[in-house]
Amino acid sequence: MTEYVAMFAGGLLGSAHCVGMCGPFAAIVGAQRRSVRAAVSRQLCYNLGRVFTYVFLGATGGHAAGYLARVAPNLWFAQHALGVAAGVLMIAIGLTTLGFLRFRWIWFGRLLATAAPVFRHFVHRPAGPGIFLGGVANGFLPCGLVYAFLALAVTSGSALSGSLMMACFGLGTIPAMTAIGCGSNMLSPRARLRVYRFSAALVILAGAITIHRAWRPPADGCCDHATPRLAADITAPAEEVHEP
Amino acid sequence: MPGSDSASAADSAEPLYCCYGCRLAAQIAGSHGIQGQAAWMLARLGAAVALTMAVMVFSLPLYSGDVYAAEVTERSDLAVHLPALLRATSLLLASTVFVLLGGPILLAAARAARRGVLAVDALIVIGVGATLVYSFLAVWRGTGHTYFETACMILVLVTLGRYLEASGRSRAADTIRALEKLLPDEVDVWRNERWVPIRRDCVHVDDVVHVAAGGTCPVDGRIVSGRAQVDQRIVTGESHPVQRQPGDDVFAGTIPVDGSLHVMVTRIGAASMLGRLKSVLDEARRAKGRLERLADRLAGAFVPLVVVLSLLTVGYGMSHGDTERAILNGLAVLLISCPCALGIATPLAVWMAHGAAAKRGAVFVHGAAVETLARIRTVAFDKTGTLTEPEPDVVAFSMNDADTESEPDLVAAAAGLAKASMHVLCQGIGRYAQTRCITPAAFIETKTVAGRGVVGQLNGCTYRLGSRTFLTDGLAGGVGGAGAWLDDRAPADAAVTILARDSHVAGLFTFRDHLRGDATAAIAEIRRLACNVRVLTGDHTARGREIAEQLGVDVRAGLSPQDKIRSLREFRDSAGPVAMIGDGLNDAPALAAADVGIAMGCGADLTRESADVCLLGNDLKVVPWLIRLSRRAMTIVRQNLFWAFAYNLVGIPLAITGRLSPIFAALAMVASSLLVLGNSLRLRGFDGVTRA
Secondary structure (H helix, E strand, C coil), X not given: CHHHHHHHHHHHHHHHHHHHHHHHHXXXXXXXXXXXXXXXHHHHHHHHHHHHHHHHHHHHHHHHHHHHHHXXXXXXXXXXXHHHHHHHHHHHHHHHHHCCCCCCCHHHHHHHHHHHHXXXXXXXXXXXXXXXXXXXXXXXXXXXXXXXXHHHHHCCCCHHHHHHHHXXXXXXXXXXXXXXXXXXXCCCHHHHHHHHHHHHHHHHHHHHHHHHHHHCCCCCCCCCCHHHHHHHHHCCCHHHCCCC | CCCCCHHHHHHCCCCCCCCHHHHHHHHHHHCCCCCHHHHHHHHHHHHHHHHHHHHHHHHHHHHHCHHHHHHHHCCCHHHHHHHHHHHHHHHHHHHHHHHHHHHHHHHHHHHHHHCCCCCHHHHHHHHHXXXXXXXXXXXXXXXXXXXXXXXXXXXXHHHHHHHHHHHXXXXXXXXXXXXXXXXXXXXXXXXXXXXXXXXXXXXXXXXXXXXXXXXXXXXXXXXXXXXXXXXXXXXXXXXXXXXXXXXXXXXXCCEECCCCEEEEEEECHHHXXXXXXXXXXXXXXXXXXXXXXXXXXXXXXXXXXXXXXXXXXXXXXHHCCCHHHHHHHHHHHHHHCCHHHHXXXXXXXXXXXXXXXXXXXXXXXXXXXXXXXXXXXXXXXXXXXHHECCCXXXXXXXXXXXXXXXXXXXXXXHHHHHCCCCCHHHHHHHHHHHHCCCCCCCCCCEEEECCCEEEEEECCEEEEEECHHHHHHHCCCCCCCHHHHHHHHCCCCCCEEEEEECCEEEEEEEEECCECCCHHHHHHHHHHCCCEEEEECCCCHHHHHHHHHHHCCEEECCCCHHHHHHHHHHHHHHCXXXXXXXXXXXCHHHHHHCCEEEEXXXXXXXXXXXXXXXXXXXXXXXXXXXXXXXXXXXXXHHHHHHHHHHHHHHHHHHHHCCCCCHHHHHHHHHHHHHHHHHHHHHHHHCCCCCCC
């Protein structure tokens, strides 16, 4: 259960990153609002689409990891490597948000420019499904934060827990994105900056903890769900191993 | 499936589609941008993708075994019913995907079947339907495997693959639409004594439209008032603006740079410049080159072969009692052997080359010309109007010693008369006077005899300017005693114009054509492409020798049209295919006789019958660029064909032997289409700098 809470918290804290990167999309969705109610429901459609993609990624990733663990048990170190990579990604994102690291985001801007017309095509409809599909497409845009948490979800080695973990992460990102999409300015610029920095620092901390745990998994504790699950999978009956 | 002309299909009233992809192509091309049916298709595809994702989310936990593991350890109600619930949900979602994507494919296949055309896509959908029925029975009985995500993935990937191919085709075909997009949608038209903005497609012939300075001329027409430097880049590819005044023609897409114009519409729709450009390109697209015909023939034989192979695979599997594996393997064979990749490998690259050339003011009138141009070994130029400027310059004015008037006065008189005529020699005299800072004399009344000369009165004297025959006929005593002088002075190999005052010959203008500025550079460029350069001219040998010295090329002078054709044959026999470049008017037979005839300065006159390629402007440097472009296009065609063959050669045996799951077969099919598409689209940014 702890890992689900951790994923939700991670999404909540990391959403400063989401607002920076995918904020424009939320703004496009919010641009056509007529009432507060309509605006919020549009934002929810869009965000649920996004979260749905994360769930899908979590399920396929978890399934793939489980399958790998079954057919190649020698790759046990892969999940540790994934955990470390996830932590490093989180720290990098936190540092970038704080301004200590500088990445060239030009390619991301280009990607947005090519993705925007397709996105708009879905979003310029009054009804929900179109916006939901826009959110689904948005979810596939490459994003460091998503990949960091996806790596964690993949280490679960199961489609079910992988998808549930990603669902928790996605739900965590919804409040900030919805607020931005509705054009909310509840906080003063100064307070916003402070929240932004605070959340970045927490993401860095989360990254450090992730690396630590991946490096040296506690022998007995809340977070070692991956290993027993994979072990159970290996002993699962052979006829259930079915690959589409 | 291969070998369809989406554009032609879109044009005709009763469209013929050989496959689902072609129908899609027509839909994309028919609707502007993402609208109409294509948008509906895209929305279906989007919904299907989301549903497929959901199917995977629901069915993957079944396969990872975690649900069953839970079932074994704790026998809670949820754990017992969860697998059944997941399967039922997957079944529902997968059926929706089948209706969304399989429906249109089956409908298209039914239409094709009525004409006796076999559609591979339909077989794929039927195969997918079979796996769905099988999975449904498994859910019903509560035992056996389900293939919901396989079915959904295949449908999504097949549709995505066809969609990509279709949009690639229409993108290759829409160069003209790109030009049309530059035209303003709204036009100011003079109606009821005021300017009224109306939509461009509502303009009629004889309407007068207003074109502001810096604005784009929306129609083909004749200037009724206003004069301006007009940028004709879009039509001729030339960057220098030209002066246009009332009475001159302007084309849609040209831009008056420094003044506004009122233009009376002369041609609209299919008759307009862009309309004709479009029909010429469409026509060219229908003509197929050698490689393209080869690919078509192979693809034609390929489709039945693949269907037979697939059915054999299914039959073999079923005879060994494994129906579900048999169906999956048969599906994989159908999916991996994508004849569309074979069908689009050549046309896409050739069409992209057509588009890239059209953007630079070169129009392939015959589609196969790209292929031939890539193999060219000898480039032969006509001289007059091709290597040289069409307007000759005055090199000398000789005065008849018998005349008493001063030389500048005679030149002034000649220039004054010359103003009355548009003849190229008269314009040459005007330029000559201008360079010598002589103001043309002001004639009150002049009379032009078309093609022969001008007569006018000045200060009580009658001046005549024209050819020798004009003067012999016009003067009372003919050229009289000046005949010997003329014979002596007039060079045999150059054009001359004679000036006469009253009844005696006053002077003689000698003309000489001069090389175009870019001739030397263009010829050097062509040589670098390992092509021989030859000049064929009907001019005198002396002038030919001069040109040969200036350009450093082999010149054959004094040739009759038959001689030119004979020379071309000789070049072809000794070196290989020959391209002939001329103005397409007086050298039409030579252009027709060459393997590729390139006509220069076609402007609006796109359909010079003898030419395979029309250059709208007079830029000689386009010629080496075109050769590079064609070679590049053919390289890409060869790469595409090689890929299509290699891919099938490896993929089909894997699929037949059951080593390739249908999902990966479908993925490989999409990847292969994308590869061919992306490879061809590289031609769009062709700048000629890249080595061919």
